[in-house]
Amino acid sequence: MHKILVSRCLLGHRVRYDGGASGPFDQLAHWQAEGRVVALCPEVAGGLPTPRAAAEIPGGQGSEVLDGRAQVLTSDGEDVSGEFLDGARQALALVQRHGIRIAVLKAHSPSCGNVLTYDGSFGGIKVQGAGVTAALLARHGVQVFSELQLPEAAAALASLAQ
Numbered sequence: 001m002h003k004i005l006v007s008r009c010l011l012g013h014r015v016r017y018d019g020g021a022s023g024p025f026d027q028l029a030h031w032q033a034e035g036r037v038v039a040l041c042p043e044v045a046g047g048l049p050t051p052r053a054a055a056e057i058p059g060g061q062g063s064e065v066l067d068g069r070a071q072v073l074t075s076d077g078e079d080v081s082g083e084f085l086d087g088a089r090q091a092l093a094l095v096q097r098h099g100i101r102i103a104v105l106k107a108h109s110p111s112c113g114n115v116l117t118y119d120g121s122f123g124g125i126k127v128q129g130a131g132v133t134a135a136l137l138a139r140h141g142v143q144v145f146s147e148l149q150l151p152e153a154a155a156a157l158a159s160l161a162q
């Protein structure tokens, strides 16, 4: 059975930086019941507490963090790139261990966002770009969707199963 990596906050786990959760989502609950879901919060796995300071990537490009050309900074200016990179590597390890080819990660997060992230100004401005974990998984061939794209994720899963 094909497994799917899912952001823990989308499963109702209160791991977000503000101590909250997102979801639940019927589609994700269905996949959980099938035993497909491998859950991870990269930021918590990387050693950050909950709640924690909001963090953004100046320029919004997780791939640049992977390449050492950008940092992840909290609103206080603390560099948390190491924790974000650690969490991304744990996500990749899970994907490789379980043969995962599809992920559903929280939209707009500096770790999990797959299409848009915040620009580093802490002004609520989004730019095209992926978070650190989403960028690392995409580099390794994982199809990364968000909770805004659950039908597309389901279609991708169906195509794998054929």
Ligand code: SF4
Pocket (backbone or CB within 6 Å): 007, 008, 009, 010, 015, 016, 017, 040, 041, 042, 043, 044, 106, 109, 111, 112
């Ligand atoms: Fe954790 Fe990703 Fe959810 Fe942020 S978006 S709380 S890093 S799972």
